[in-house]
Amino acid sequence: MKLRIGSRGSQLALWQANHIAALLRGEGHIVEIEIIKTTGDRLQEVTFAQVGSKGMFTKEIEEALADERVDLAVHSLKDLPTELPEPFTLAATPPRVDPRDVFVSIKHPNLAALPDGARVGTSSQRRRAQLKALRPDIEAVEFRGNVDTRLRKLAAGQVEAILLAAAGLDRLGRTDWVRERLDPKHFCPAAGQGALGIETRRNDQATLDAIAFLDHPDTRFAVTAERAALAALGGGCQVPIGIHCRPSMTETDPAGACHEFFGVVASPETGAVLRIYDRSPAGKADPVAFGRHAAALLLEAGAGPLLAAGSGFVGGAA
DSSP: OEEEEEEOSSHHHHHHHHHHHHHHHHTTOEEEEEEOOOHHHHTTTSOHHHHOOTTTTTHHHHHHHHTTSOSEEEEEGGGSOSSOOTTEEEEEOOOOOOOOEEEEOSSOSSGGGSOTTOEEEESOHHHHHHHHHHOTTSEEEEOOSOHHHHHHHHHTTSOSEEEEEHHHHHHHTOOTTEEEEEOTTTSOOOTTTTOEEEEEETTOHHHHHHHGGGOOHHHHHHHHHHHHHHHHTTSSOSSOEEEEEEEEEETTEEEEEEEEEEEEEEOTTTOOEEEEEEEEETTTOOHHHHHHHHHHHHIIIIIHHHHHGGGGOOOOOO
C-alpha cells in the first residue's frame, strides 16, 4: 500500500516521520513524506503567550489530511489537542520513550546547583511554573526555536541552563549537556510527552488497518488517561498543567502491577503549585475514568482558583 505521511519540517519532526516510515516500509508499504509548514513553525519569534498553543503545530497538517493530500500525520503527542475534529482519529500510539523533562547546562550539574538569580531558558509555561515553585530565585527566559537553536543559545551564554523534553534530545542524539532527568514526582511532564501520536481520517479503514501494528497498549493506556485528565481540566485552558501516568514499579510492586498518576496545576507568576498522586490496579482500570478521577482530585485539592485565574497565561506545548 502507498502511504503519505504529513510532517512538520523540523529536524525532530522529520526524525519522527522517518522512524514511522521505516517501520511501515518494514511491513511492505511504500511511504512518502510531505513536509507541511504549520503556524507554530512560521511564528518562531512570537511567544506562546502571545498566540496560544492549541493546534498551532497541527492545523495545517489536518487540512492536508482532510484534503487527502496525506494519509497519516506523525505528531509529538503533547502537541495534539485532546479533542480532535470529527474527521480525524488518534489511530496509533507507538511505544513511548523517556517522558521526562531534562535540565541541560554546560557548567552546572543539576537544577539545585544553579546560582541565585540564574537565567533558565524555556518556552513552556508548565516548566516555568514548576521551576518557580522549586527555585523562586531563578529567572525564566522565553526560549523558542528548534533543538539546535536552543542549544546554540545556551552555548552562546544567553542563559545558564535550558529545560527541554528528554525525548527530543534522545532521538536526535543531542544529550551531551543533559545533566539531570527530572523525576515526574517533582517536575511533572506534559500530557503525552515522550509519545508519538499518529493521526488519520476516521473513515480511512485501509490506512487504519495498515498502521494498527504500531499501536502499543501500555502507551495507549497511559496517554489516554493523561489526555482525559487534561480534557477534564479544560484541555486548552491557559494554566500550566502537568499530567503523567506510568506503570508503578517499586520494591513492593516490581512487576508494575499498578498504574500511578501524577498531576500538577501551577502558576508561572507566583510559583503556587498543587500536586496529586493516584494509583490504580493494572488491567482493571479504564484509562478515561482514571484520568478523570485524577482531574477530580486536583479540583478537590483546590485547583479551581488557579484554573480560573489562568486566563492571562498560555500553557506552552513545547
